[in-house]
Amino acid sequence: MASxxxxxxxxxxxxxxxxxxxxxxxxxxxxxxxxxxxxxxxxRRPSGRYVxxxxxxxxxxxxxxxxxxxxxxxxxxxxxxxxxDMDSVFAEILRIAxxxxxxxxxxxxxxxxxxxxxxxxxxxxxxxxxxARPSLRVDVHAPDTVLHVDVRENGTALVFEGIVKxxxxxxxxxxGKGMLLLSGGIDSPVAGYMIAKRGMRLxxxxxxxxxxxxMQAREKVEELARILxxxxxxxxxxxxxxxxxxxxxxxxxxxxxxxxxxxxxxMRIAERLCRKTGAQCIVTGESLGQVASQTIEGMTSSxxxxxxxxxxxxxxxxxxxxxxxxxxxxxxxxxSVLPYEDCCTVFLPKHPLIRPRLDKVEEAESALxxxxxxxxxxxxxxxxxx
Ligand code: ATP
Ligand code: MG
Numbered sequence: 001m002a003s004x005x006x007x008x009x010x011x012x013x014x015x016x017x018x019x020x021x022x023x024x025x026x027x028x029x030x031x032x033x034x035x036x037x038x039x040x041x042x043x044r045r046p047s048g049r050y051v052x053x054x055x056x057x058x059x060x061x062x063x064x065x066x067x068x069x070x071x072x073x074x075x076x077x078x079x080x081x082x083x084x085d086m087d088s089v090f091a092e093i094l095r096i097a098x099x100x101x102x103x104x105x106x107x108x109x110x111x112x113x114x115x116x117x118x119x120x121x122x123x124x125x126x127x128x129x130x131x132a133r134p135s136l137r138v139d140v141h142a143p144d145t146v147l148h149v150d151v152r153e154n155g156t157a158l159v160f161e162g163i164v165k166x167x168x169x170x171x172x173x174x175x176g177k178g179m180l181l182l183s184g185g186i187d188s189p190v191a192g193y194m195i196a197k198r199g200m201r202l203x204x205x206x207x208x209x210x211x212x213x214x215m216q217a218r219e220k221v222e223e224l225a226r227i228l229x230x231x232x233x234x235x236x237x238x239x240x241x242x243x244x245x246x247x248x249x250x251x252x253x254x255x256x257x258x259x260x261x262x263x264x265x266x267m268r269i270a271e272r273l274c275r276k277t278g279a280q281c282i283v284t285g286e287s288l289g290q291v292a293s294q295t296i297e298g299m300t301s302s303x304x305x306x307x308x309x310x311x312x313x314x315x316x317x318x319x320x321x322x323x324x325x326x327x328x329x330x331x332x333x334x335x336s337v338l339p340y341e342d343c344c345t346v347f348l349p350k351h352p353l354i355r356p357r358l359d360k361v362e363e364a365e366s367a368l369x370x371x372x373x374x375x376x377x378x379x380x381x382x383x384x385x386x
Contacts, residue, residue: 003082003092007052007060008150008158009067012074012168028072028171034233035066046110046152053081068164069231071197072171077148079160084114084151089121090128092159093147097129102139105129107149114151121149170199172232177201178312179270179279182228182237183342184220187285187315189228189332190323194314195283196232203236203277204228205270209243209346217340222384227332229386236277239382240269245373246347252367255349259293260356261365263302268374271306273381281310287323288316297355304358 011028025045032043032050039062041055055063060078068076080096082088097103105126107118116124125147126138150158180192182204196202206221218239225237242265249261270282286294303311315323327333 003080003088004053005055005057005060006079006081006158007055007063007067008077008079008160009050009052009166010074010076011050011072012166012170024171024174027173028070031070031072031171031173031233032067035070036063039063039066046154051081051158064164068166070171070233071167071169071199071231073166074168075166076164077160077162079148079150079158081156081158084111084155084157086116086121086124089149089157089159090125093125093129093149094132096159096161097133097136097147098145099133100135101144102137102142103129103145103147104138104140104143105147105149107151109151111151111153111155121151125149167197167231169197172196172199173201175199175201176281177203177277177279178281178283179274179277180204180228180283181266181270181285182206182221182224183285184217184224184336184338184340185285185342186320186327186333186336187287187290187323189224189285189336190326190330191283191285191314192228193231193326193330193332195312196228200283201235202228202232202283203238203273203279205238205240205273207240207242207266207269209246210241212243212246212346213341216338217342220335220338220340222386223335224332225384226386227330227335231330235386237384237386238273239384240377241380242266242269242377245377248368248373250347253364256351256353257356257361257364258347258349259352260298260301260361261368263293263298264305264361264365265370265374265377267302267306267311268370269377271309272374272378274309281312282306283312283314285315286313287318287320290320292352292354295355297357301356301358301361 039056039059042053044051044053064076067073080092082092105122107121109118148160175198178195178200180202182188192202204225208218229235245265249258253261
């Protein structure tokens with residue numbers, strides 16, 4: 001057997017899932033395959049890890065970049081598969097070892113029948129390396145370089161150096177499906193990322209008030225959906241106009257209730273689309289107390305129109321600075337801060353209601369033809385696939 005380049009993928013929490021393990025692993029495998037679509041490769045699954053083989057060597061970095069974004073991936077390493085004998089392992093170690101500095105050999109031995117145990121392999125390979133490179137030194141506590149040897153059951157060993165951190169979380173598709181209310185702001189893309197990271201498949205719903213909001217605002221949201229789709233393995237974006245709803249509220253209800261009432265319409269429309277698409281909850285980017293409408297009273301008023309459908313607010317306990325940090329990490333920040341108007345800023349009252357009382361809200365809302373407005377908005381729904 002000749003040596004061959006491989007990419008090793010280790011997963012996170014899947015091993016915790018007992019008898020559901022097969023189900024989780026199958027979904028994870030599909031997600032890895034989807035992430036590598038368009039690049040020649042094969043993924044094998046020897047126990048406890050996934051190994052990418054037979055891939056286009058010029059695309060190694062691209063492959064690692066894509067794999068580390070897949071939820072469920074704990075770490076990724078680029079290495080070489082060699083025959084599991086000391087000469088072949090050492091030849092590869094010598095090829096990747098640095099010229100100077102400190103190192104340690106770290107061995108994992110899956111094949112318990114292998115004649116040497118891990119400590120013996122460390123000593124044997126380490127000793128040979130010291131003899132071949134006199135300017136190297138061993139440091140088992142804080143080495144500059146860790147050289148890994150992983151002896152597998154099938155007569156092969158994997159030899160590699162660095163370990164790249166993956167996205168973590170659970171494979172998308174193992175925790176149901178949610179409808180993310182996606183504005184053009186900083187928060188909702190982060191909320192979607194966090195919930196997808198726990199394994200939930202996402203659909204997105206965006207509301208616009210064209211012509212009060214412009215086409216660039218829409219393109220910005222499409223770009224955010226595209227970035228999220230990179231993490232979720234594709235998603236559907238639903239786009240619904242609330243222009244007429246806002247005009248009606250503006251005409252017939254107290255000005256300070258604009259946001260409160262608009263939110264209830266958003267939730268009703270989201271609930272209908274959940275039923276249509278099989279989504280099991282609504283996800284928003286709200287954070288407690290961040291702005292006037294994100295009080296517990298405001299959330300109560302929104303929740304009141306969706307019955308038992310759960311509303312997940314993964315950012316509820318986050319500070320804005322923490323959300324911004326995440327947005328930068330996941331690559332949505334630059335797009336989110338493009339200066340286009342959101343529908344919530346149209347007809348924005350000077351003094352929005354901070355603690356809406358449900359009875360007052362319902363009273364104000366009774367001036368509107370709620371059902372007809374919802375139907376009308378849904379009738380003009382558009383969808384875009386990413
Ligand atoms: P974001 O940064 O996500 O826009 P925000 O701090 O601006 O949040 P709000 O504008 O009060 O907060 O919106 C709260 C949440 O309501 C958003 O996180 C999002 O989930 C939803 N939302 C607001 N505007 C829209 C919109 N135009 N389309 C879809 N969802 C929206
Ligand atoms: Mg916003």
